Amino acid sequence: MPYNNFRTLTPLLCMLMLASCISQTPVSYAKSVDNLVIRFRYKVHIINGLPDNAKPLELSCHSNDDDLGHHTLWKDQEFEFKFGIHFWKKTHFVCNFSWGSKSLNDITVFVNEVETRTCRETGNCFWKVETDGIYFSNNDQNWEKWFN
Numbered sequence: 001m002p003y004n005n006f007r008t009l010t011p012l013l014c015m016l017m018l019a020s021c022i023s024q025t026p027v028s029y030a031k032s033v034d035n036l037v038i039r040f041r042y043k044v045h046i047i048n049g050l051p052d053n054a055k056p057l058e059l060s061c062h063s064n065d066d067d068l069g070h071h072t073l074w075k076d077q078e079f080e081f082k083f084g085i086h087f088w089k090k091t092h093f094v095c096n097f098s099w100g101s102k103s104l105n106d107i108t109v110f111v112n113e114v115e116t117r118t119c120r121e122t123g124n125c126f127w128k129v130e131t132d133g134i135y136f137s138n139n140d141q142n143w144e145k146w147f148n
Contacts, residue, residue, distance in 0.1 A: 040084050040085055041082065041084050041123060042082070042083060042085065042115065042119060042123055042124070042125065043080055043081070043082045043123060044080065044081055044083075044093065044109050044110050044127070045078055045079075045080045045124060045125070045126045045140070046059060046078065046079045046080070046095065046109070046127045046128075047073075047076070047078045047127065047128040048073035048074060048076060048077050048078070048128075048129055049076075049128040049129055049130040049135070050099060050129060050130065050131060051075070051131065052075060053074050053075045054100075055099055056074050056099070057072070057073040057074075057077075057097065057098075057099045057129050058070070058071075058072055058073075058097070058098045058099065059071050059073065059079065059095050059096065059097050059098075060095065060096050061079075061081070061094065061095040061096075062093070062094065063083075063091065063092055063093045063094075064092065066083075068081055081093075083110075085112055090112050090113075091110065091111070091112050092108065092111045092112070093108070093109050094107060094108050094109065095107050095109050095127075097129060097134065099129060104134065104147055107147060109125065109127055110125055118136075118138055119138045121138060122138050122139055124139070124140070125138060126138065126139075126140045128143060132148070133145050133146075133147050133148045134146055134147040
């Protein structure tokens with residue numbers, strides 16, 4: 001009988017110890033711990049940053065699980081999609097882009113190893129297509145050229 005009581009009390013004791021450790025976390029340390037937390041939901045934005053409407057941006061995106069279809073974006077239009085990352089397998093979205101005579105195929109717009117670091121702070125990954133290539137931002141303000 002004493003053994004059965006110990007078996008039922010063990011999970012309760014573990015939870016109490018964990019709660020005690022969490023409640024003792026100093027405020028200064030809590031901020032650095034927040035930097036380690038993983039975001040589970042993301043949103044990818046693809047923006048047509050081309051200078052005019054002479055030729056629209058054509059794109060199609062997919063992952064191993066989802067086909068997001070074909071989209072036509074005119075100047076300043078945006079296509080966005082939301083998703084949750086998988087715990088046990090890689091979340092990976094790729095897109096094919098074409099505008100005018102230029103095209104870029106199989107461009108990774110989200111993959112766990114990269115965007116979970118670069119987009120985690122805002123939960124947003126922005127991609128803007130301009131005449132000289134594709135630019136990336138995690139805040140829709142600071143852009144970095146990733147593809148020519």
